[in-house]
Amino acid sequence: xxxxESFLLDNNKIFFGFAYSLLSDDLQAQxxxxxxxxxxxxxxxxxxxxxxxxxxxxxxxxVLAQINKxxxxxxxxxxxxxxxHLKNAIDSDGSFLAFYEMNMVKRAVIYLKYKTQTAFSEIAxxxxxxxxxxxxxxxxAQKNLIExxxxxxxxxxx
Amino acid sequence: xxxEMPGSSPKVAIAKDKENNNRKTEVLxxxxxxxxxxxxxxxxxxxxxxxxxxxxxxxxxEYMRRHFQECSFCQNQYYKLLKLKTEIIKNIxxxxxxxxxxxxxAMEISEMLAKVESRGHFAKKPEMFLDKIFSFFSTxxx
Ligand SMILES: [Zn+2]
Numbered sequence: 001x002x003x004x005e006s007f008l009l010d011n012n013k014i015f016f017g018f019a020y021s022l023l024s025d026d027l028q029a030q031x032x033x034x035x036x037x038x039x040x041x042x043x044x045x046x047x048x049x050x051x052x053x054x055x056x057x058x059x060x061x062x063v064l065a066q067i068n069k070x071x072x073x074x075x076x077x078x079x080x081x082x083x084x085h086l087k088n089a090i091d092s093d094g095s096f097l098a099f100y101e102m103n104m105v106k107r108a109v110i111y112l113k114y115k116t117q118t119a120f121s122e123i124a125x126x127x128x129x130x131x132x133x134x135x136x137x138x139x140x141a142q143k144n145l146i147e148x149x150x151x152x153x154x155x156x157x158x
Numbered sequence: 159x160x161x162e163m164p165g166s167s168p169k170v171a172i173a174k175d176k177e178n179n180n181r182k183t184e185v186l187x188x189x190x191x192x193x194x195x196x197x198x199x200x201x202x203x204x205x206x207x208x209x210x211x212x213x214x215x216x217x218x219x220e221y222m223r224r225h226f227q228e229c230s231f232c233q234n235q236y237y238k239l240l241k242l243k244t245e246i247i248k249n250i251x252x253x254x255x256x257x258x259x260x261x262x263x264a265m266e267i268s269e270m271l272a273k274v275e276s277r278g279h280f281a282k283k284p285e286m287f288l289d290k291i292f293s294f295f296s297t298x299x300x
Pocket of ligand 1: 203225231232
């Protein structure tokens with residue numbers, strides 16, 4: 001259980017950062033992360049068992065990567081349900097307004113893409129689209145964000 | 159919102175934008191004329207953003223790098239996009255939990271895992287029991 005615990009502690013920054021990019025509220029972000037991990041402990045006993053049964057570190061790295069993806073997926077899906085109640089509270093202090101003007105799917109894609117090491121195929125799984133759709137979401141998110149920042153994108157093929 | 163780029167020439171709005179009464183600055187504040195109105199637009203530039211988004215296969219990057227040597231249009235677009243990428247990254251919130259939150263997180267995690275562990279023990283025992291039964295049967299078969 002020690003490996004799992006230190007893994008979850010180490011990755012809190014990624015989990016929290018991702019949840020915050022979706023919800024723009026630190027208490028909500030923290031709660032969503034904890035809920036996501038709770039769902040993980042309930043639903044993925046198989047991964048927890050694998051982690052402890054297989055002591056080869058190569059296999060463990062692989063299992064931890066799957067755990068990571070599962071938790072990010074949960075954060076996204078729980079966050080999506082929670083955002084409905086938070087709609088008006090989003091970003092009251094006006095920082096990162098250009099970012100929060102985008103919808104949640106685009107925020108998730110931009111965050112995972114630029115702030116984490118998540119592979120393209122995994123981002124697709126986390127937000128539950130195929131890679132082709134993800135490509136479209138990514139380019140329109142980039143375009144949106146640049147426009148929200150006040151740039152003219154009409155000469156750019158984004 | 160009118161954002162000025164660091165290191166760019168002072169805001170030079172192109173005439174067209176003024177007509178539109180659009181407060182948008184021209185891309186990166188540079189003064190080159192509308193590229194689409196010129197003959198030297200290059201279709202290769204369509205690939206550029208995916209290139210800087212680094213979904214790039216190495217081969218396409220190599221190809222474009224060679225292409226840059228003969229196409230200044232793409233080269234310019236590429237550097238503009240690189241700057242925009244920096245802008246994008248700068249404008250993504252990257253908030254860390256504070257000390258109090260990290261502590262409460264650590265506590266919750268360790269409680270949760272303790273529960274999993276106790277549950278795990280109950281789950282393990284019948285498995286071992288079954289193993290014994292199977293090995294018992296397998297000895298009978300011999
Ligand atoms: Zn070209």
